[in-house]
Amino acid sequence: MIKQYLHLKLAQKLSPQQIQLMKLIQLPTQAFEQRLKEEMNENPALESGKEEDDTYEADEFETNEFDDYDDASNIDTDDISIDDYLSNDEIPDYKLQASNYAEEDQRESPLSAALSFHQDLVAQLNTFILTDEEREIAEFLVGSIDEMGYIRRSLNDIVDDLAFTQAIYTDEKTVERILHLVHELEPAGIGARDLQECLLLQLKHKTPTESIALAIGILDQQFDAFTKKHYDKLQAKFGVNTEQLKKAIHEIERLNPKPGGSYQGSSKITETILPDFMIRIVDGDLELTLNGRNAPSLHVSKDYQDMMQTYKSAREKSTAQKEAVQFIKQKLDSAKWFIDAIKQRQETLLVTMSAIMQYQKEYFLEGDEGKIKPMILKDIADRVGLDISTVSRVANSKYVETPYGTKLIKEFFSEAMKNDQGEEVSTLEIKNILQTVIQDEDKHKPLPDDQLAEILKEKGYPIARRTIAKYRELLDIPVARMRKKM
Secondary structure, eight states: OOOOOOOOOOOOOOOHHHHHHHHHHHOOHHHHHHHHHHHHHHOTTEEESOOSOOOOOGGGGOGGGGTTOOOOTTOOGGGOOTHHHHTTTTSOGGGGOOOOSOGGGOOOOOOOOOOOHHHHHHHHGGGSOOOHHHHHHHHHHHHTBOTTSBBOSOHHHHHHHHHHHSOOOOOHHHHHHHHHHHTTSSSTTTTBSSHHHHHHHHHHTSOOOHHHHHHHHHHHHOHHHHHTTOHHHHHHHHTOOHHHHHHHHHHHHTSOSOGGGGOOOTTOOOOOOOOSEEEEEETTEEEEEEOGGGSOOEEEOHHHHHHHHHHHHOSOOOHHHHHHHHHHHHHHHHHHHHHHHHHHHHHHHHHHHHHHHHHTHHHHHHOOGGGOOOBOHHHHHHHHTOOHHHHHHHHTTOEEEETTEEEEGGGGOBOEEEOTTSOEEEHHHHHHHHHHHHHTSOTTSOOOHHHHHHHHHHTTOOOOHHHHHHHHHHTTOOOHHHHOOO
């Protein structure tokens, strides 16, 4: 039996404007500038610069004002011409400008065309004498090289692909012969199928010496023992002393395990960090400023406001004019909201960063990382009265310029841990101490995790061995066996 009944419930939903505001808050300075350009391109009612008389109010032009103008068959539209305002909106300014220069003065600036990694390898193939089929196989092999410089696929798979995609019917023996030619390309080690082959190729390109010969023997015959750093086994196997083995290992350590990463074309872009905030020490106190590029001067277009006023004062209005003005009103509303959202973004960024600065005031005044207090997102959210997710968005991917360098904001957040005196200390401080202990250890006998735990316990930080292992992995420090050196 079907029944009909009422059901009341409370639900919290974000409006589209709130969602857009959260996205704006999350953007760092460079991404925010790009978002600003996109909005100005999409909305002609939004202009940069300051406007003295910004009188637009959304409530003045409610959409129900247009409901009385459904029949426009007998209306004279001479009183207002929306087309006069909109006729050139879609035409870029550069198309409306005439050139007053002679043709000989209009020279084009040359552009540099950079060779990609694979294009450079294909160009090197020209130094070999190859048949048409061999060249096609060689180019296919070059195209199979990944960005690290390796060919990760088996020769059998490559033979099948050549048959299906290139209509080249060959065998593994021929492909391997061509692959040896690819191995002659620069940088050395390119086209290897695994790390062992990559390192061996690089060693074989070097001038033969006693150390090089021993290094080749180690990689070719005892690669597993080398990766596990069983140096005693290597000495016994090759009958060499410690100094000879040390020189051979030094040659191996100088090799590049990712030869593809060594290629640098002229189009490579170097990214720079643009700080979103600046902290200065002025007269013994901290001063916080927001990067000026986060505070652009925007205003609602005066021309679009005039169109609305003209339409409102017109006695007779056509349906076409009504539709055009509804479009204008939509753009005006969007521009006004975007300006308000930017202001709210600025306030949110400053309030949140100011709370972080005050919470970590001792560090920002002295620069001692040991002064960084344990701080989680909730600590700042409670101070500024914002949601934890909002604080997270402010800290995400944003940098602050301090007297001690440019820092990633989220690095100031850490959990608390009690020392042997019952005081709460930041896990950042413990990680720094752990890193220092490992740096100062005897590399001939590196310390295992249980001994590291004992050392930190002696320093006043009772930490379990599994926690040491966790922090070591976060610091990207290998286990003791892999830290061992000759």
